[in-house]
Amino acid sequence: MSKTPIVEVINFGDELLVGIRENSHLVYLGEQLARYGLPIQRSRVITDEAAEIQRAFLDAWTHSDIVITTGGLGPTADDMTRENIASALGAELVFDPEIEAIIQARFDLLGRTMADHHQRQCYRFVGGEVLHNARGTAPGLAYEKEGKLLIMLPGPTHELTPMFEREALPLLWRLGALSEEEAYLQIRTCGSGESTVEQMMQPIVKAYPSLTVAYCVHYGIVDVRLSSRDGAIGREALKAIGQEARELLGEDFVCFGHCSLAKVVVHELRALERTLAVAESCTGGLLCNAFTNLPGASKVFVGGVVCYSNDVKVAQVGVPESILEQHGAVSAECAIAMASGIAEHLSSDYGVSVTGFAGPDGGDEKNPVGTIHIGYHSPAGVWCKTFRYTGGRLDVKTRAVHAALDWMRRQMRAHKMEEFLSCGEND
Amino acid sequence: MSKTPIVEVINFGDELLVGIRENSHLVYLGEQLARYGLPIQRSRVITDEAAEIQRAFLDAWTHSDIVITTGGLGPTADDMTRENIASALGAELVFDPEIEAIIQARFDLLGRTMADHHQRQCYRFVGGEVLHNARGTAPGLAYEKEGKLLIMLPGPTHELTPMFEREALPLLWRLGALSEEEAYLQIRTCGSGESTVEQMMQPIVKAYPSLTVAYCVHYGIVDVRLSSRDGAIGREALKAIGQEARELLGEDFVCFGHCSLAKVVVHELRALERTLAVAESCTGGLLCNAFTNLPGASKVFVGGVVCYSNDVKVAQVGVPESILEQHGAVSAECAIAMASGIAEHLSSDYGVSVTGFAGPDGGDEKNPVGTIHIGYHSPAGVWCKTFRYTGGRLDVKTRAVHAALDWMRRQMRAHKMEEFLSCGEND
Numbered sequence: 019m020s021k022t023p024i025v026e027v028i029n030f031g032d033e034l035l036v037g038i039r040e041n042s043h044l045v046y047l048g049e050q051l052a053r054y055g056l057p058i059q060r061s062r063v064i065t066d067e068a069a070e071i072q073r074a075f076l077d078a079w080t081h082s083d084i085v086i087t088t089g090g091l092g093p094t095a096d097d098m099t100r101e102n103i104a105s106a107l108g109a110e111l112v113f114d115p116e117i118e119a120i121i122q123a124r125f126d127l128l129g130r131t132m133a134d135h136h137q138r139q140c141y142r143f144v145g146g147e148v149l150h151n152a153r154g155t156a157p158g159l160a161y162e163k164e165g166k167l168l169i170m171l172p173g174p175t176h177e178l179t180p181m182f183e184r185e186a187l188p189l190l191w192r193l194g195a196l197s198e199e200e201a202y203l204q205i206r207t208c209g210s211g212e213s214t215v216e217q218m219m220q221p222i223v224k225a226y227p228s229l230t231v232a233y234c235v236h237y238g239i240v241d242v243r244l245s246s247r248d249g250a251i252g253r254e255a256l257k258a259i260g261q262e263a264r265e266l267l268g269e270d271f272v273c274f275g276h277c278s279l280a281k282v283v284v285h286e287l288r289a290l291e292r293t294l295a296v297a298e299s300c301t302g303g304l305l306c307n308a309f310t311n312l313p314g315a316s317k318v319f320v321g322g323v324v325c326y327s328n329d330v331k332v333a334q335v336g337v338p339e340s341i342l343e344q345h346g347a348v349s350a351e352c353a354i355a356m357a358s359g360i361a362e363h364l365s366s367d368y369g370v371s372v373t374g375f376a377g378p379d380g381g382d383e384k385n386p387v388g389t390i391h392i393g394y395h396s397p398a399g400v401w402c403k404t405f406r407y408t409g410g411r412l413d414v415k416t417r418a419v420h421a422a423l424d425w426m427r428r429q430m431r432a433h434k435m436e437e438f439l440s441c442g443e444n445d
Numbered sequence: 446m447s448k449t450p451i452v453e454v455i456n457f458g459d460e461l462l463v464g465i466r467e468n469s470h471l472v473y474l475g476e477q478l479a480r481y482g483l484p485i486q487r488s489r490v491i492t493d494e495a496a497e498i499q500r501a502f503l504d505a506w507t508h509s510d511i512v513i514t515t516g517g518l519g520p521t522a523d524d525m526t527r528e529n530i531a532s533a534l535g536a537e538l539v540f541d542p543e544i545e546a547i548i549q550a551r552f553d554l555l556g557r558t559m560a561d562h563h564q565r566q567c568y569r570f571v572g573g574e575v576l577h578n579a580r581g582t583a584p585g586l587a588y589e590k591e592g593k594l595l596i597m598l599p600g601p602t603h604e605l606t607p608m609f610e611r612e613a614l615p616l617l618w619r620l621g622a623l624s625e626e627e628a629y630l631q632i633r634t635c636g637s638g639e640s641t642v643e644q645m646m647q648p649i650v651k652a653y654p655s656l657t658v659a660y661c662v663h664y665g666i667v668d669v670r671l672s673s674r675d676g677a678i679g680r681e682a683l684k685a686i687g688q689e690a691r692e693l694l695g696e697d698f699v700c701f702g703h704c705s706l707a708k709v710v711v712h713e714l715r716a717l718e719r720t721l722a723v724a725e726s727c728t729g730g731l732l733c734n735a736f737t738n739l740p741g742a743s744k745v746f747v748g749g750v751v752c753y754s755n756d757v758k759v760a761q762v763g764v765p766e767s768i769l770e771q772h773g774a775v776s777a778e779c780a781i782a783m784a785s786g787i788a789e790h791l792s793s794d795y796g797v798s799v800t801g802f803a804g805p806d807g808g809d810e811k812n813p814v815g816t817i818h819i820g821y822h823s824p825a826g827v828w829c830k831t832f833r834y835t836g837g838r839l840d841v842k843t844r845a846v847h848a849a850l851d852w853m854r855r856q857m858r859a860h861k862m863e864e865f866l867s868c869g870e871n872d
Binding site: 032033034035036037039040041042044045046047048049050051052057058059060061062063064070073074077081153176232241296300301303304306307311313314316319320321322323324325326327329330333334364365377378379411412 | 459460485837
């Protein structure tokens, strides 16, 4: 295998070409491989037609060193990918009784009968390897020829992911295609826009000409990836540059790596041994969901109330009716009452609240669509912040959730020492 | 332009290959073009390197009739896409003072100075067209040669979308590449797996040999797309076949088109003039979020409680402590108490609840990880259903939400007449 093999991914599937589904396999494989210094150089999506498969595969095989395919390994008549690629490669397929035994055992376990059409999933390339499928019937296949490598993975995500990690990555390690060190350093920031982050990074960009700096923005989060394309900057040097960047980014720095904002907040809460409750109106469950996506969140997250109607705000969160009458449900005053109210009702140490107009309807002169009030109640006091966003309903909801989480993590960091000191009193 | 031109999309951008961003342009363009009977036949993602651009573009130009590119039109030195494609095409670029005037006007409006590097955005192909950019500086480009068409679109989504709709689609209409009628009919189903839906569709597949039937599965939802690749089946005939399919699919039929399950439930509730509240434990806000993603949901959705801790289940949802002690929080009994309790606490007509083990930890012999109990309280009574899923935490959450919504929609349809009849009594 050459020093930096050219990797090409081929995804089979009409549904990727007609707007039914996004190509999440490419994102997943791209992230995994980039992490080990083996970035994907090109990718293509093609239909399941025989001529197309053969032509595209041959082109890929000619111009790349490692070709990874996804999909087309199912038992139905459409799934002729194995056969078409074998034909393009000039390789032979052979029936493998071991594969049949494994598929048979799987059906036995489920108490179902193995249908005839599963027989076609029992073939592998002569001289090739079989990649075990822990979650489905279709095994993956690997085949080496003239210093090139083909890896064929199944289409369903829950089958592809474990197979890639447990079978394909070890194979790539064995062939020496992966780098021991993570190939880039990611810095997650929140609070400033992309151009501001770019400006903050300028001293580093100027100081290290061989450094590649890439930015990626998602709903208020700006990720900065530092890498050295030609390997001129080693891992330790990259880490040191990361620390310099952290200083420059100040409070906008969230973490190195891929931690979600919710995970950072949960981490702080676990360190503080405190609990949290959420009251949300316009974000409608999305903030609670950000916490409950994390395994173990129940240790600090006691629950939340989605108080869409005013009645629920009063009865379940304890917002005084007088506040709703005087200031309305979308107001700083209501956000404050919600944050303190939810902490009291659910007996948590911290309370966070979101109220606003996510659109497309609603809003008034003082609070146009996109206005979001966030309340934050902590043992140290209660505050409110107001944000204004453009974009559609789902954009506004996501940005509001990120803003709430970002504010919490800043406040918790700021108050951490103080709270640790006052722990004895509050406990 | 031939009757069914082969369309290929080329996306430029390293970030699509290293897992930073998903290829949302392909989803967007795929959906738009499929709608007008011009499905994308293949796509590729490549890096911004000159040799790679030229090779991949020439291959695409040779084998396709319409090539659409996205990205690479920016003002920076990296963005040499125009030049590289012109070279591959053997076409010439010419400076266009009209483009310069438009860009200049844009900068004047923003009160900023046009930098020198924007000059390179002022070029178009000799004999080609300029596609106006309503949201940025880089114009798109179009070029026809020997019956083939090249369309170059900018990378940022908010620039690409309006340019495609206002400039590229009209061009494709003018060239006769689009079909007047929507090209496919989508049927959304829920409740059976892909292979079962395929079997249910068999009589239709056999009866109409020129019908193309495609399936797409997402977390318990199976979409069926009916189309006629060669145009042999007209729109009205397709609709009639859709009705036949609906009969065969029975209760699994959700809707024609792309309605979410939550939208169907909200629609039923609005028809019934009833309200709904949600109590969720393991789905942690995701079910509430499915409702609150819909504009106008507040007319029927009053709110919900995310009752992660037992204390919250008791205090906010009214689950009797004795049930938690005897049966545990993950039990059919608790799901029933949550469904009726949330309806009572939040004064709604309907109550739905979810409790279970989403994983990766938790679970016991009777209720392993992946076990989900769903409670459904309606004016007609209260019931519980139990499901068991494999997969990761987020998969299980999503499947549980779909199962809850699917059950609600079935129950509401089943009870609709009865409830309409009993409206007088309950109101």
